[in-house]
Amino acid sequence: MPGRPLSRRTTLGSALAAPLALAACDIDPPPRESESSPATPPPPEDSALVAAVVAALVRAQSVLDAAAAAVPSLADRLGPVRTAHAEHLEVLVGAVPEADLPTAGAVSVPAQILPALGAVRRSEQRLQREVREGCLAAASGDLARVLGSIAASTSQHSAALATEVTS
Amino acid sequence: MSALDALQATLADEHAALYTYGVLGARTSQSATPALYDALTAAYRRHRSRRDQLRLLVQEAGGQPVAAAAAYELDGRLLRSAQVQAEALELEVAAVERLLALVAQSSGTVREWALTEATWSATWQVELGGAAGTWPGAPELA
Secondary structure, three states, rough: OOOOOOOOOOOOHHHOOOOOOOOOOOOOOOOOOOOOOOOOOOOOHHHHHHHHHHHHHHOOOOHHHHHHHHHOOOOOOHHHHHHHHHHHHHHHHHHHHOOOOOOOOOOOOOOOOHHHHHHHHHHHHHHHHHHHHHHHHHOOHHHHHHHHHHHHHHHHHHHHHHHHHOO | OOOOHHHHHHHEEEEEEEEHHHHHHHOOOOOOOOHHHHHHHHHHHHHHHHHHHHHHHHHHOOOOOOOOOOOOOOOOOOHHHHHHHHHHHHHHHHHHHHHHHHHHHHHHHHHHHHHHHHHHHHHHHHHHHOOOOOOOOOHOOO
């Protein structure tokens, strides 16, 4: 069964604030030295991890934006993955209230459709690796689940884009 | 729910998924709908391997793997290829949800395996005619 019902806004906040409810299990992460209460700040390693995934999403979004700008006919095709990543970002940024949204550097994408799609494909593959790494390293199980869903979504969109290109 | 409980729940679901895939494959014509037949065959093999791995993981966690039921009730009519495809898609949607629950309850190699399988089931939904989503396996976030 999925975790307890959580609202979209509070999922990660509560995940980060109440880590390791699963400590009794032998394959779960070990319990922390200090006792955690709901008011405990996010575990530092998970805060840094969320920031890294946010930066990866911002970078991937910048590639999608650049591709849509370079090849306007791609904008509709890239719309679903851009929307998905915007929602991924919204949830993750909301989990770390004081985090600043990083800005991506300038991205150059070829103005031809196939090279532009190639750049998108490589960018999405890199994003998936980074999100996956975050999922595997997360101390919070709830955070790992959210990052796992983002990785699965990214893979789905890559598959859908590949299907559209070849059909 | 402990990690062992999550493993057992995932294994129980995989028993049902394998049974269902067997029925779906039996009702699909290899000559009339070869793409669907191939998609079902590939999925059956993946879920069989997943079930075997789950049995091992349950044993490693100190549990006795849950056994499969003799039969499972299938929802709806499965007379047309579109119905078969929709049923397979539903199986993969449920599999992602269950596997991400296991991701939350585990760490290390178990989490890594569960994430790989969740990603495969999510991606296979596109092969089965499903649309890419924003929160596969975590519908409460949508």
